[in-house]
Amino acid sequence: VSESRYERILDLCKRRGFFFQSAEIYGGVAGFIDYGPAGARIKANIINLWREMFIDSFPDLIYEVETPVITPEQIFKASGHVDHFTDPIVRCPSCMRFFRADHVLEEQGIPAGNITEAELMSYYDKGVKCPSCGATLGKPERFNLLFKTTIGPYEATTGYIRAETAQGIFTLYKRAYEVLREKKVFGLAQIGRVGRNEISPRQGPLRLREFTQMEIEFFFDPINISCVAQFENLLAEHLTLLTEGSQKVVHETVQEAVNSGTVSNLYMGCLMALGQRFLVQLGIPEENFFYLEVPKKNLPHYSRQTWDLMVKVDRWGWVEVAGYSYRGDFDLKSHAQHSGEDLSAYRAYDRPVMKEKVNVTWDPKVLRGKYGTRTGEIIDALKLLKPDEVLEGMRNGFVVAAGQKISISDLTIKAEVEKEYGERFVPHVTEPSFGVDRILYALIDTGFMEREGRIVLRVPRRVAYPQVGVLPLVKRDGLDALAKKKVEEIRRYGFTVTYDEDGAIGRRYARLDEIGVPVAVTVDYDTLRDGSITLRDRDTWNQVRVKGEDLEDALCRFLRLNAQLSELGTPFTSQGENT
């Protein structure tokens, strides 16, 4: 086998139907993948695990919503994507090919990952060669990554395929705030497809033009941050952090990282801890992930602070599987401005505040008699006087309007004191944003093992698909019929299951190992006699013998509670690895 491990992984994924290039029969399209029977369901299981850990675990705090993929233009104008969601593109004047300008530099050994626009331009000013034909490339431009379409017949409205599920959440925030009876702190989650029209996607399954996001927009009052009860058990969790400019990771509890200002708010810290727990559940070892702070100069236009959750994969090194951004009030403010709707929330004061209200009126004739042609200008200025200025004016005997002292005797001023119980404010937002497809890849990369010339895919039991393989020792003497009954029985217990009777038992174990089926149930001649069956563990190849009536319990403990195989029955002399 002379191929690299990465090539063997891709070969497995194609051959056994995890994922492969889309539209394969038409030669494929870069940046799109299809999921086959083995992969689609593991992906769905990852999504359901996330839903359980990030949504269902927080009743009355985090809620799921769903908005369309096709989005009217206004929304991505307000979000800043029409203006800012671009990558630098450069065309070769000779061979006419397009390249992503920063990637060209990186391929030529210039570290352009965190480069600014000005720095990038200065390289191209000095001349950069075309990676394809060697001619000198032109000046980079900005290429917008939104997929564009039109909604409705002919001249219609412009629409975009959403580049993030987040904007759908922001535009329904007002409705959700009302539905949730003006909750003070809450998160809205969305799971769905997004499109990003990458200039020239490489990195196979890691840089896709269409992928699935799982996002939460967590809304809160920035001046009243206190830990919600449901997050309390996350405060003492240790985060693995690599801060901007630092050379080594630190381990700090959420509480420490927030207190020191390393992580910009408490909710972000708690959700970061949850992100780590999620990866651990997915079988990613702790030494294979950390949070990387995005340098200030490279922050997306909406972000005050961003932490990328990085996972190590064999071929590509550290890759980002989630981004945590503190979006502040950027999005709600911008949508409020563009839509004209009030997207604020209400903040009650601890105790009512006394506010002086003043109301200034005047007789225009009196003013005109004194100030002539300047009167209009003065009246405009009077309208803009702040309460404090008026109150000060009452003490001084005059106010200043358009640079002119106006005697308070020429004005009618009514001042009164009112109780105010609270005020309106635009909530701030912390966002965890996960990419499901990269997580699935990381999980396959992490689980890919080779043992005695075979492939064993150690995907975690709770997201594996199918969960159970049922095999008759041989395809005769009623063992096959009995095994098929077991399939039906196991399915009724709520597990996904597959049956295989073709070929030697050893070959069949190997086939199950390759797609990561955690446990095999083998039906043999003793099963005919006493109902007992063999369970075989994918990871250790160990086998135990279990009574027929204990099968459901054994599978539950193994697949749901992560029990060791040895706890489930009596050791059984291995049958079949080499047959």
Add this chain to the structure above:
Amino acid sequence: VSESRYERILDLCKRRGFFFQSAEIYGGVAGFIDYGPAGARIKANIINLWREMFIDSFPDLIYEVETPVITPEQIFKASGHVDHFTDPIVRCPSCMRFFRADHVLEEQGIPAGNITEAELMSYYDKGVKCPSCGATLGKPERFNLLFKTTIGPYEATTGYIRAETAQGIFTLYKRAYEVLREKKVFGLAQIGRVGRNEISPRQGPLRLREFTQMEIEFFFDPINISCVAQFENLLAEHLTLLTEGSQKVVHETVQEAVNSGTVSNLYMGCLMALGQRFLVQLGIPEENFFYLEVPKKNLPHYSRQTWDLMVKVDRWGWVEVAGYSYRGDFDLKSHAQHSGEDLSAYRAYDRPVMKEKVNVTWDPKVLRGKYGTRTGEIIDALKLLKPDEVLEGMRNGFVVAAGQKISISDLTIKAEVEKEYGERFVPHVTEPSFGVDRILYALIDTGFMEREGRIVLRVPRRVAYPQVGVLPLVKRDGLDALAKKKVEEIRRYGFTVTYDEDGAIGRRYARLDEIGVPVAVTVDYDTLRDGSITLRDRDTWNQVRVKGEDLEDALCRFLRLNAQLSELGTPFTSQGENT
């Protein structure tokens, strides 16, 4: 309340966050809806139920796959959508508005639902008035409903937002056939978003420009149809069918309907029976659904027979929630032709067949000596001779090529008999295609009840969200803290749960009823003493008292096994409906 029931349903959906118009703060976009916290999760639960019933129930027979929303042009060219996926559109020359030409006729009382193109045109030839300004409308044209975009930078490839998930399945069929080791009969399922650029969508949640499909493409050999074991229990199920031209529904078993030719193949019949079971699980009464045969003249371009699964909803009458089409070999043949790939499957003969193979060669010089300038033409014709023609030639002493008798003595003919064990063929396909959004609407419409001036939403327990509401009788004396502990406990049992402490208990029950929470758990002073709690049934408003340690079991029986509330504990004198 002077609004119609439909308006009250829409009001509920908006007010409590089931669904509402997308981009509401921007004035909305026709044909798109957002799902809020109450709706998004019920939708996900419907999808998971379908996945369980249509995929997981059939291990090694039906598999899930996932392909992108954005699809390269070739695929929708091959599928016929670029040419045929159109609606008739007409523009008013006076007010310049666009209308769907058949809908204009329907609004003017002409039954145009099943009209042919020619019939439609003849109405417009006679003159149809604009519904908006009254001017005479022009000639209808065909408007293509595919949303168009471009993939890659600038001049790039054309792409479409898929109009059905099916085409993604057909284009990965070859890969799946290999991955599944050349299985003879299997289904590939896909759940995902699709877009259809409707001309002027009305009917609120029923005619959407973007919605979620759940589809299965079920592949089989049309000349070797026999019931797969896993479908056997469906054969005796009764289908409710309204065949083309018939005035009343008939009830036939799947087996009868297939034998009589009413339903065009066995797999379609079985999957239709499953569709009925699915609706029953969703609480749709049997009298509220039936299968309607689509008239031959209105069949989509790919279909040999289509049955629409119709469900009754209050405002719109009978609406299609699923379409079952027998697509024959249309799609695979067309993709094979457009891609140049072999998309056939292998059919083994019952016993090997003897086939005579003949091989004809010649010496060009000999032929040239006899036929001069005609030789080239004759050789081309000789190459195309069929085995039968050669064998007949051997008997006659000559073959005919390009109109010329050629003596077999001028040819070298080798004939031999070969055993053939099978042949290749293009599989046929039966497709059930469900629209999730319409099903969700049907379920809300069916479950919407009004009782004593309140709304009770009777969504089935297994898809309701949340499943359990926890209420302290009052918000003091530790009842609230104890109730919060119950929330955590119930969540750990695997149920979705909500907590409410605000306001009188009766108001809180009413709020839970409105969003369809099937059961409320109430914590009162007796709970403090002995741990017992009250369960209240949304549908009957009855209450029972249950011991604390029996809570998990009671909830499992009520929510998963559909037990009656009265079976779960001792009757409890109602507390709180009017407080």
